Amino acid sequence: MNLPDMDTNPIISVEALSKVYGNGHRALTDITLNIHTGEILALLGPNGAGKTTLISTICGIVNPSEGSVKVSGYDIEQDYRITRAMIGLVPQELTLPSFDTVWHTVCFSRGLFGKEPDPAYLEQLLRDLSLWEKKDSAIRTLSGGMKRRVLIAKALSHQPLVLFLDEPTAGVDVELRKGMWNLVTGLKKLGVTIILTTHYIEEAEAIADRVGVIHKSELLVIDDKQALKHKLGKRQMTIELEQPIASVPHSLSGWSLELSGEGRQLVYTYDSHSEHTGISGLLDAVNSTGLLLKDVSTSQSSLEDIFISLVGTE
Amino acid sequence: MINTQAAKTIYKYEMLRAWNTIMQSFVSPIISTVLYFVVFGSAIGSRIETVEGVSYGAFIVPGLVMLALLTQSVANASFGIYFPRFTGTIYEVLSAPISFVEILLGYVGAAATKSFIIGMIILATSGFFVDLNISHPFWMLGFLVLTCISFSLLGFIIGLWADNFEKLQLIPMLVITPLVFLGGSFYTIDMLPPAWQTVSLFNPVVYLVSGFRWSFYEVADVGVGISLLMVLLFTAICLAIIWWIFKTGYRLKQ
Ligand SMILES: Nc1ncnc2c1ncn2[C@@H]1O[C@H](COP(=O)(O)OP(=O)(O)O)[C@@H](O)[C@H]1O
Numbered sequence: 195m196n197l198p199d200m201d202t203n204p205i206i207s208v209e210a211l212s213k214v215y216g217n218g219h220r221a222l223t224d225i226t227l228n229i230h231t232g233e234i235l236a237l238l239g240p241n242g243a244g245k246t247t248l249i250s251t252i253c254g255i256v257n258p259s260e261g262s263v264k265v266s267g268y269d270i271e272q273d274y275r276i277t278r279a280m281i282g283l284v285p286q287e288l289t290l291p292s293f294d295t296v297w298h299t300v301c302f303s304r305g306l307f308g309k310e311p312d313p314a315y316l317e318q319l320l321r322d323l324s325l326w327e328k329k330d331s332a333i334r335t336l337s338g339g340m341k342r343r344v345l346i347a348k349a350l351s352h353q354p355l356v357l358f359l360d361e362p363t364a365g366v367d368v369e370l371r372k373g374m375w376n377l378v379t380g381l382k383k384l385g386v387t388i389i390l391t392t393h394y395i396e397e398a399e400a401i402a403d404r405v406g407v408i409h410k411s412e413l414l415v416i417d418d419k420q421a422l423k424h425k426l427g428k429r430q431m432t433i434e435l436e437q438p439i440a441s442v443p444h445s446l447s448g449w450s451l452e453l454s455g456e457g458r459q460l461v462y463t464y465d466s467h468s469e470h471t472g473i474s475g476l477l478d479a480v481n482s483t484g485l486l487l488k489d490v491s492t493s494q495s496s497l498e499d500i501f502i503s504l505v506g507t508e
Numbered sequence: 509m510i511n512t513q514a515a516k517t518i519y520k521y522e523m524l525r526a527w528n529t530i531m532q533s534f535v536s537p538i539i540s541t542v543l544y545f546v547v548f549g550s551a552i553g554s555r556i557e558t559v560e561g562v563s564y565g566a567f568i569v570p571g572l573v574m575l576a577l578l579t580q581s582v583a584n585a586s587f588g589i590y591f592p593r594f595t596g597t598i599y600e601v602l603s604a605p606i607s608f609v610e611i612l613l614g615y616v617g618a619a620a621t622k623s624f625i626i627g628m629i630i631l632a633t634s635g636f637f638v639d640l641n642i643s644h645p646f647w648m649l650g651f652l653v654l655t656c657i658s659f660s661l662l663g664f665i666i667g668l669w670a671d672n673f674e675k676l677q678l679i680p681m682l683v684i685t686p687l688v689f690l691g692g693s694f695y696t697i698d699m700l701p702p703a704w705q706t707v708s709l710f711n712p713v714v715y716l717v718s719g720f721r722w723s724f725y726e727v728a729d730v731g732v733g734i735s736l737l738m739v740l741l742f743t744a745i746c747l748a749i750i751w752w753i754f755k756t757g758y759r760l761k762q
């Protein structure tokens with residue numbers, strides 16, 4: 195299903211990566227993918243699919259079992275000092291030093307990554323994340339949404355080229371989720387490459403340029419969001435009738451139509467990129483039955499439909 | 509190539525943490541040492557008078573300092589690395605562009621510094637109670653520093669090995685405290701029956717206390733060269749274990 199990737203200069207390239215945990219659990223199977231500079235890539239998959247393992251491996255927290263990962267052409271094991279300096283990680287859990295203040299922990303993160311102090315940059319960062327007012331507050335006194343933003347501030351404190359966001363909106367209400375999406379698209383404008391994992395399809399649909407679907411340790415598909423819909427999605431044409439009918443006329447039996455809307459709609463599902471969609475033939479045939487048409491519309495299946503068809507409903 | 513900025517950052521924040529909990533970090537070990545001093549020094553000292561020409565009160569000072577150094581080094585270093593593992597914040601250290609060298613310099617360096625400060629304060633405090641005579645100040649400082657480092661390394665290992673708070677307390681309680689009390693802090697080895705004298709020679713703390721005490725009063729249970737050798741050996745073993753831990757990712761990386 196995976197087309198050969200044409201990007202000759204990816205910021206991250208994962209090559210035949212596998213991970214088997216110490217207890218024998220296989221979390222990644224032969225993952226190969228490229229991440230393009232400046233894009234937002236969404237890794238979509240149900241819980242336990244292996245998303246966190248993939249991210250953790252690239253960031254150096256989990257040792258790979260097989261395969262390799264390169265960041266800007268540098269190997270994550272041999273040249274870890276170079277690759278890790280280019281990466282910021284926002285983990286899935288709200289793991290923060292709860293007794294520390296926001297300002298301290300952000301300064302710590304920057305220093306830990308070997309960067310000279312830069313209070314002006316950190317101030318701007320905290321302002322952009324609406325955390326400046328809270329800079330002297332102990333982290334334990336902050337709300338969940340603020341804690342998530344502190345994690346983001348820590349990850350961005352050393353000015354990385356790539357930002358990993360592991361389930362940034364899990365368990366977050368709709369309002370905050372929209373805020374997070376704005377934040378992420380804002381970062382993209384600054385040139386940061388963003389990889390986020392999610393199990394919300396709307397999230398991938400809303401902000402991702404490309405989408406990868408991980409299921410049971412395997413990367414099932416990775417492609418441009420639109421191309422994915424085009425390639426895997428079905429299109430439907432709905433013909434609205436002036437008068438309801440009791441059954442599909444016999445002369446239209448060649449098109450496998452569904453009758454719905456209390457007999458007022460004929461629904462035709464077709465493969466959008468096959469040579470012969472059969473649309474014009476169908477319309478001619480409908481005309482010759484003498485049925486009066488009220489309206490004709492087409493729609494495309496959503497990522498959600500595609501996702502469900504790939505991983506099934508669980 | 510070492511990321512000095514990163515090592516400095518870990519060190520600084522560990523020291524800051526100690527400062528923020530100053531009662532627990534510095535004041536309580538000093539109070540407990542003064543209590544030992546009063547109980548052992550005055551109660552027993554009033555009966556023993558002198559040991560090999562040194563007043564009993566002064567005789568136990570090096571042992572008391574060692575007692576505090578060992579327990580504080582282990583406690584500080586084990587907690588320092590265990591805590592981020594426990595809360596999960598260790599992810600950041602593991603994803604930083606640093607090797608185990610920076611992590612060691614930061615965490616073990618800070619733990620050793622803290623116990624060094626405690627040791628110096630205790631030494632100064634005991635100067636109020638007895639006449640201290642330091643014959644070999646450089647050896648004294650050397651033993652002090654080496655002990656802080658080696659037992660902070662040991663604490664670091666314990667903090668990596670422990671996967672719950674009980675285990676974190678286990679080794680200090682079951683191994684280190686007994687070794688220290690049986691390590692000649694409050695007596696000389698030749699006060700013991702011969703069989704126990706032999707057993708004592710397997711206790712590494714005996715060498716530490718003996719060497720340290722020699723630097724004060726030139727009174728020793730074993731030769732000072734042997735003491736030094738044992739401390740260096742102990743340090744090397746700890747370093748080797750830590751190197752192995754980081755190489756295999758044991759308890760840090762899956
Ligand atoms: N440290 C570990 N040891 C053993 N198995 C693990 C470990 N971490 C994760 N797993 C298992 O690996 C699989 C993938 O986990 P994870 O990468 O966290 O998935 P996701 O982030 O997609 O929910 C899960 O079945 C999980 O139980």
Ligand SMILES: [Mg+2]
Nearest residue numbers: 245246286360
């Ligand atoms: Mg996960």
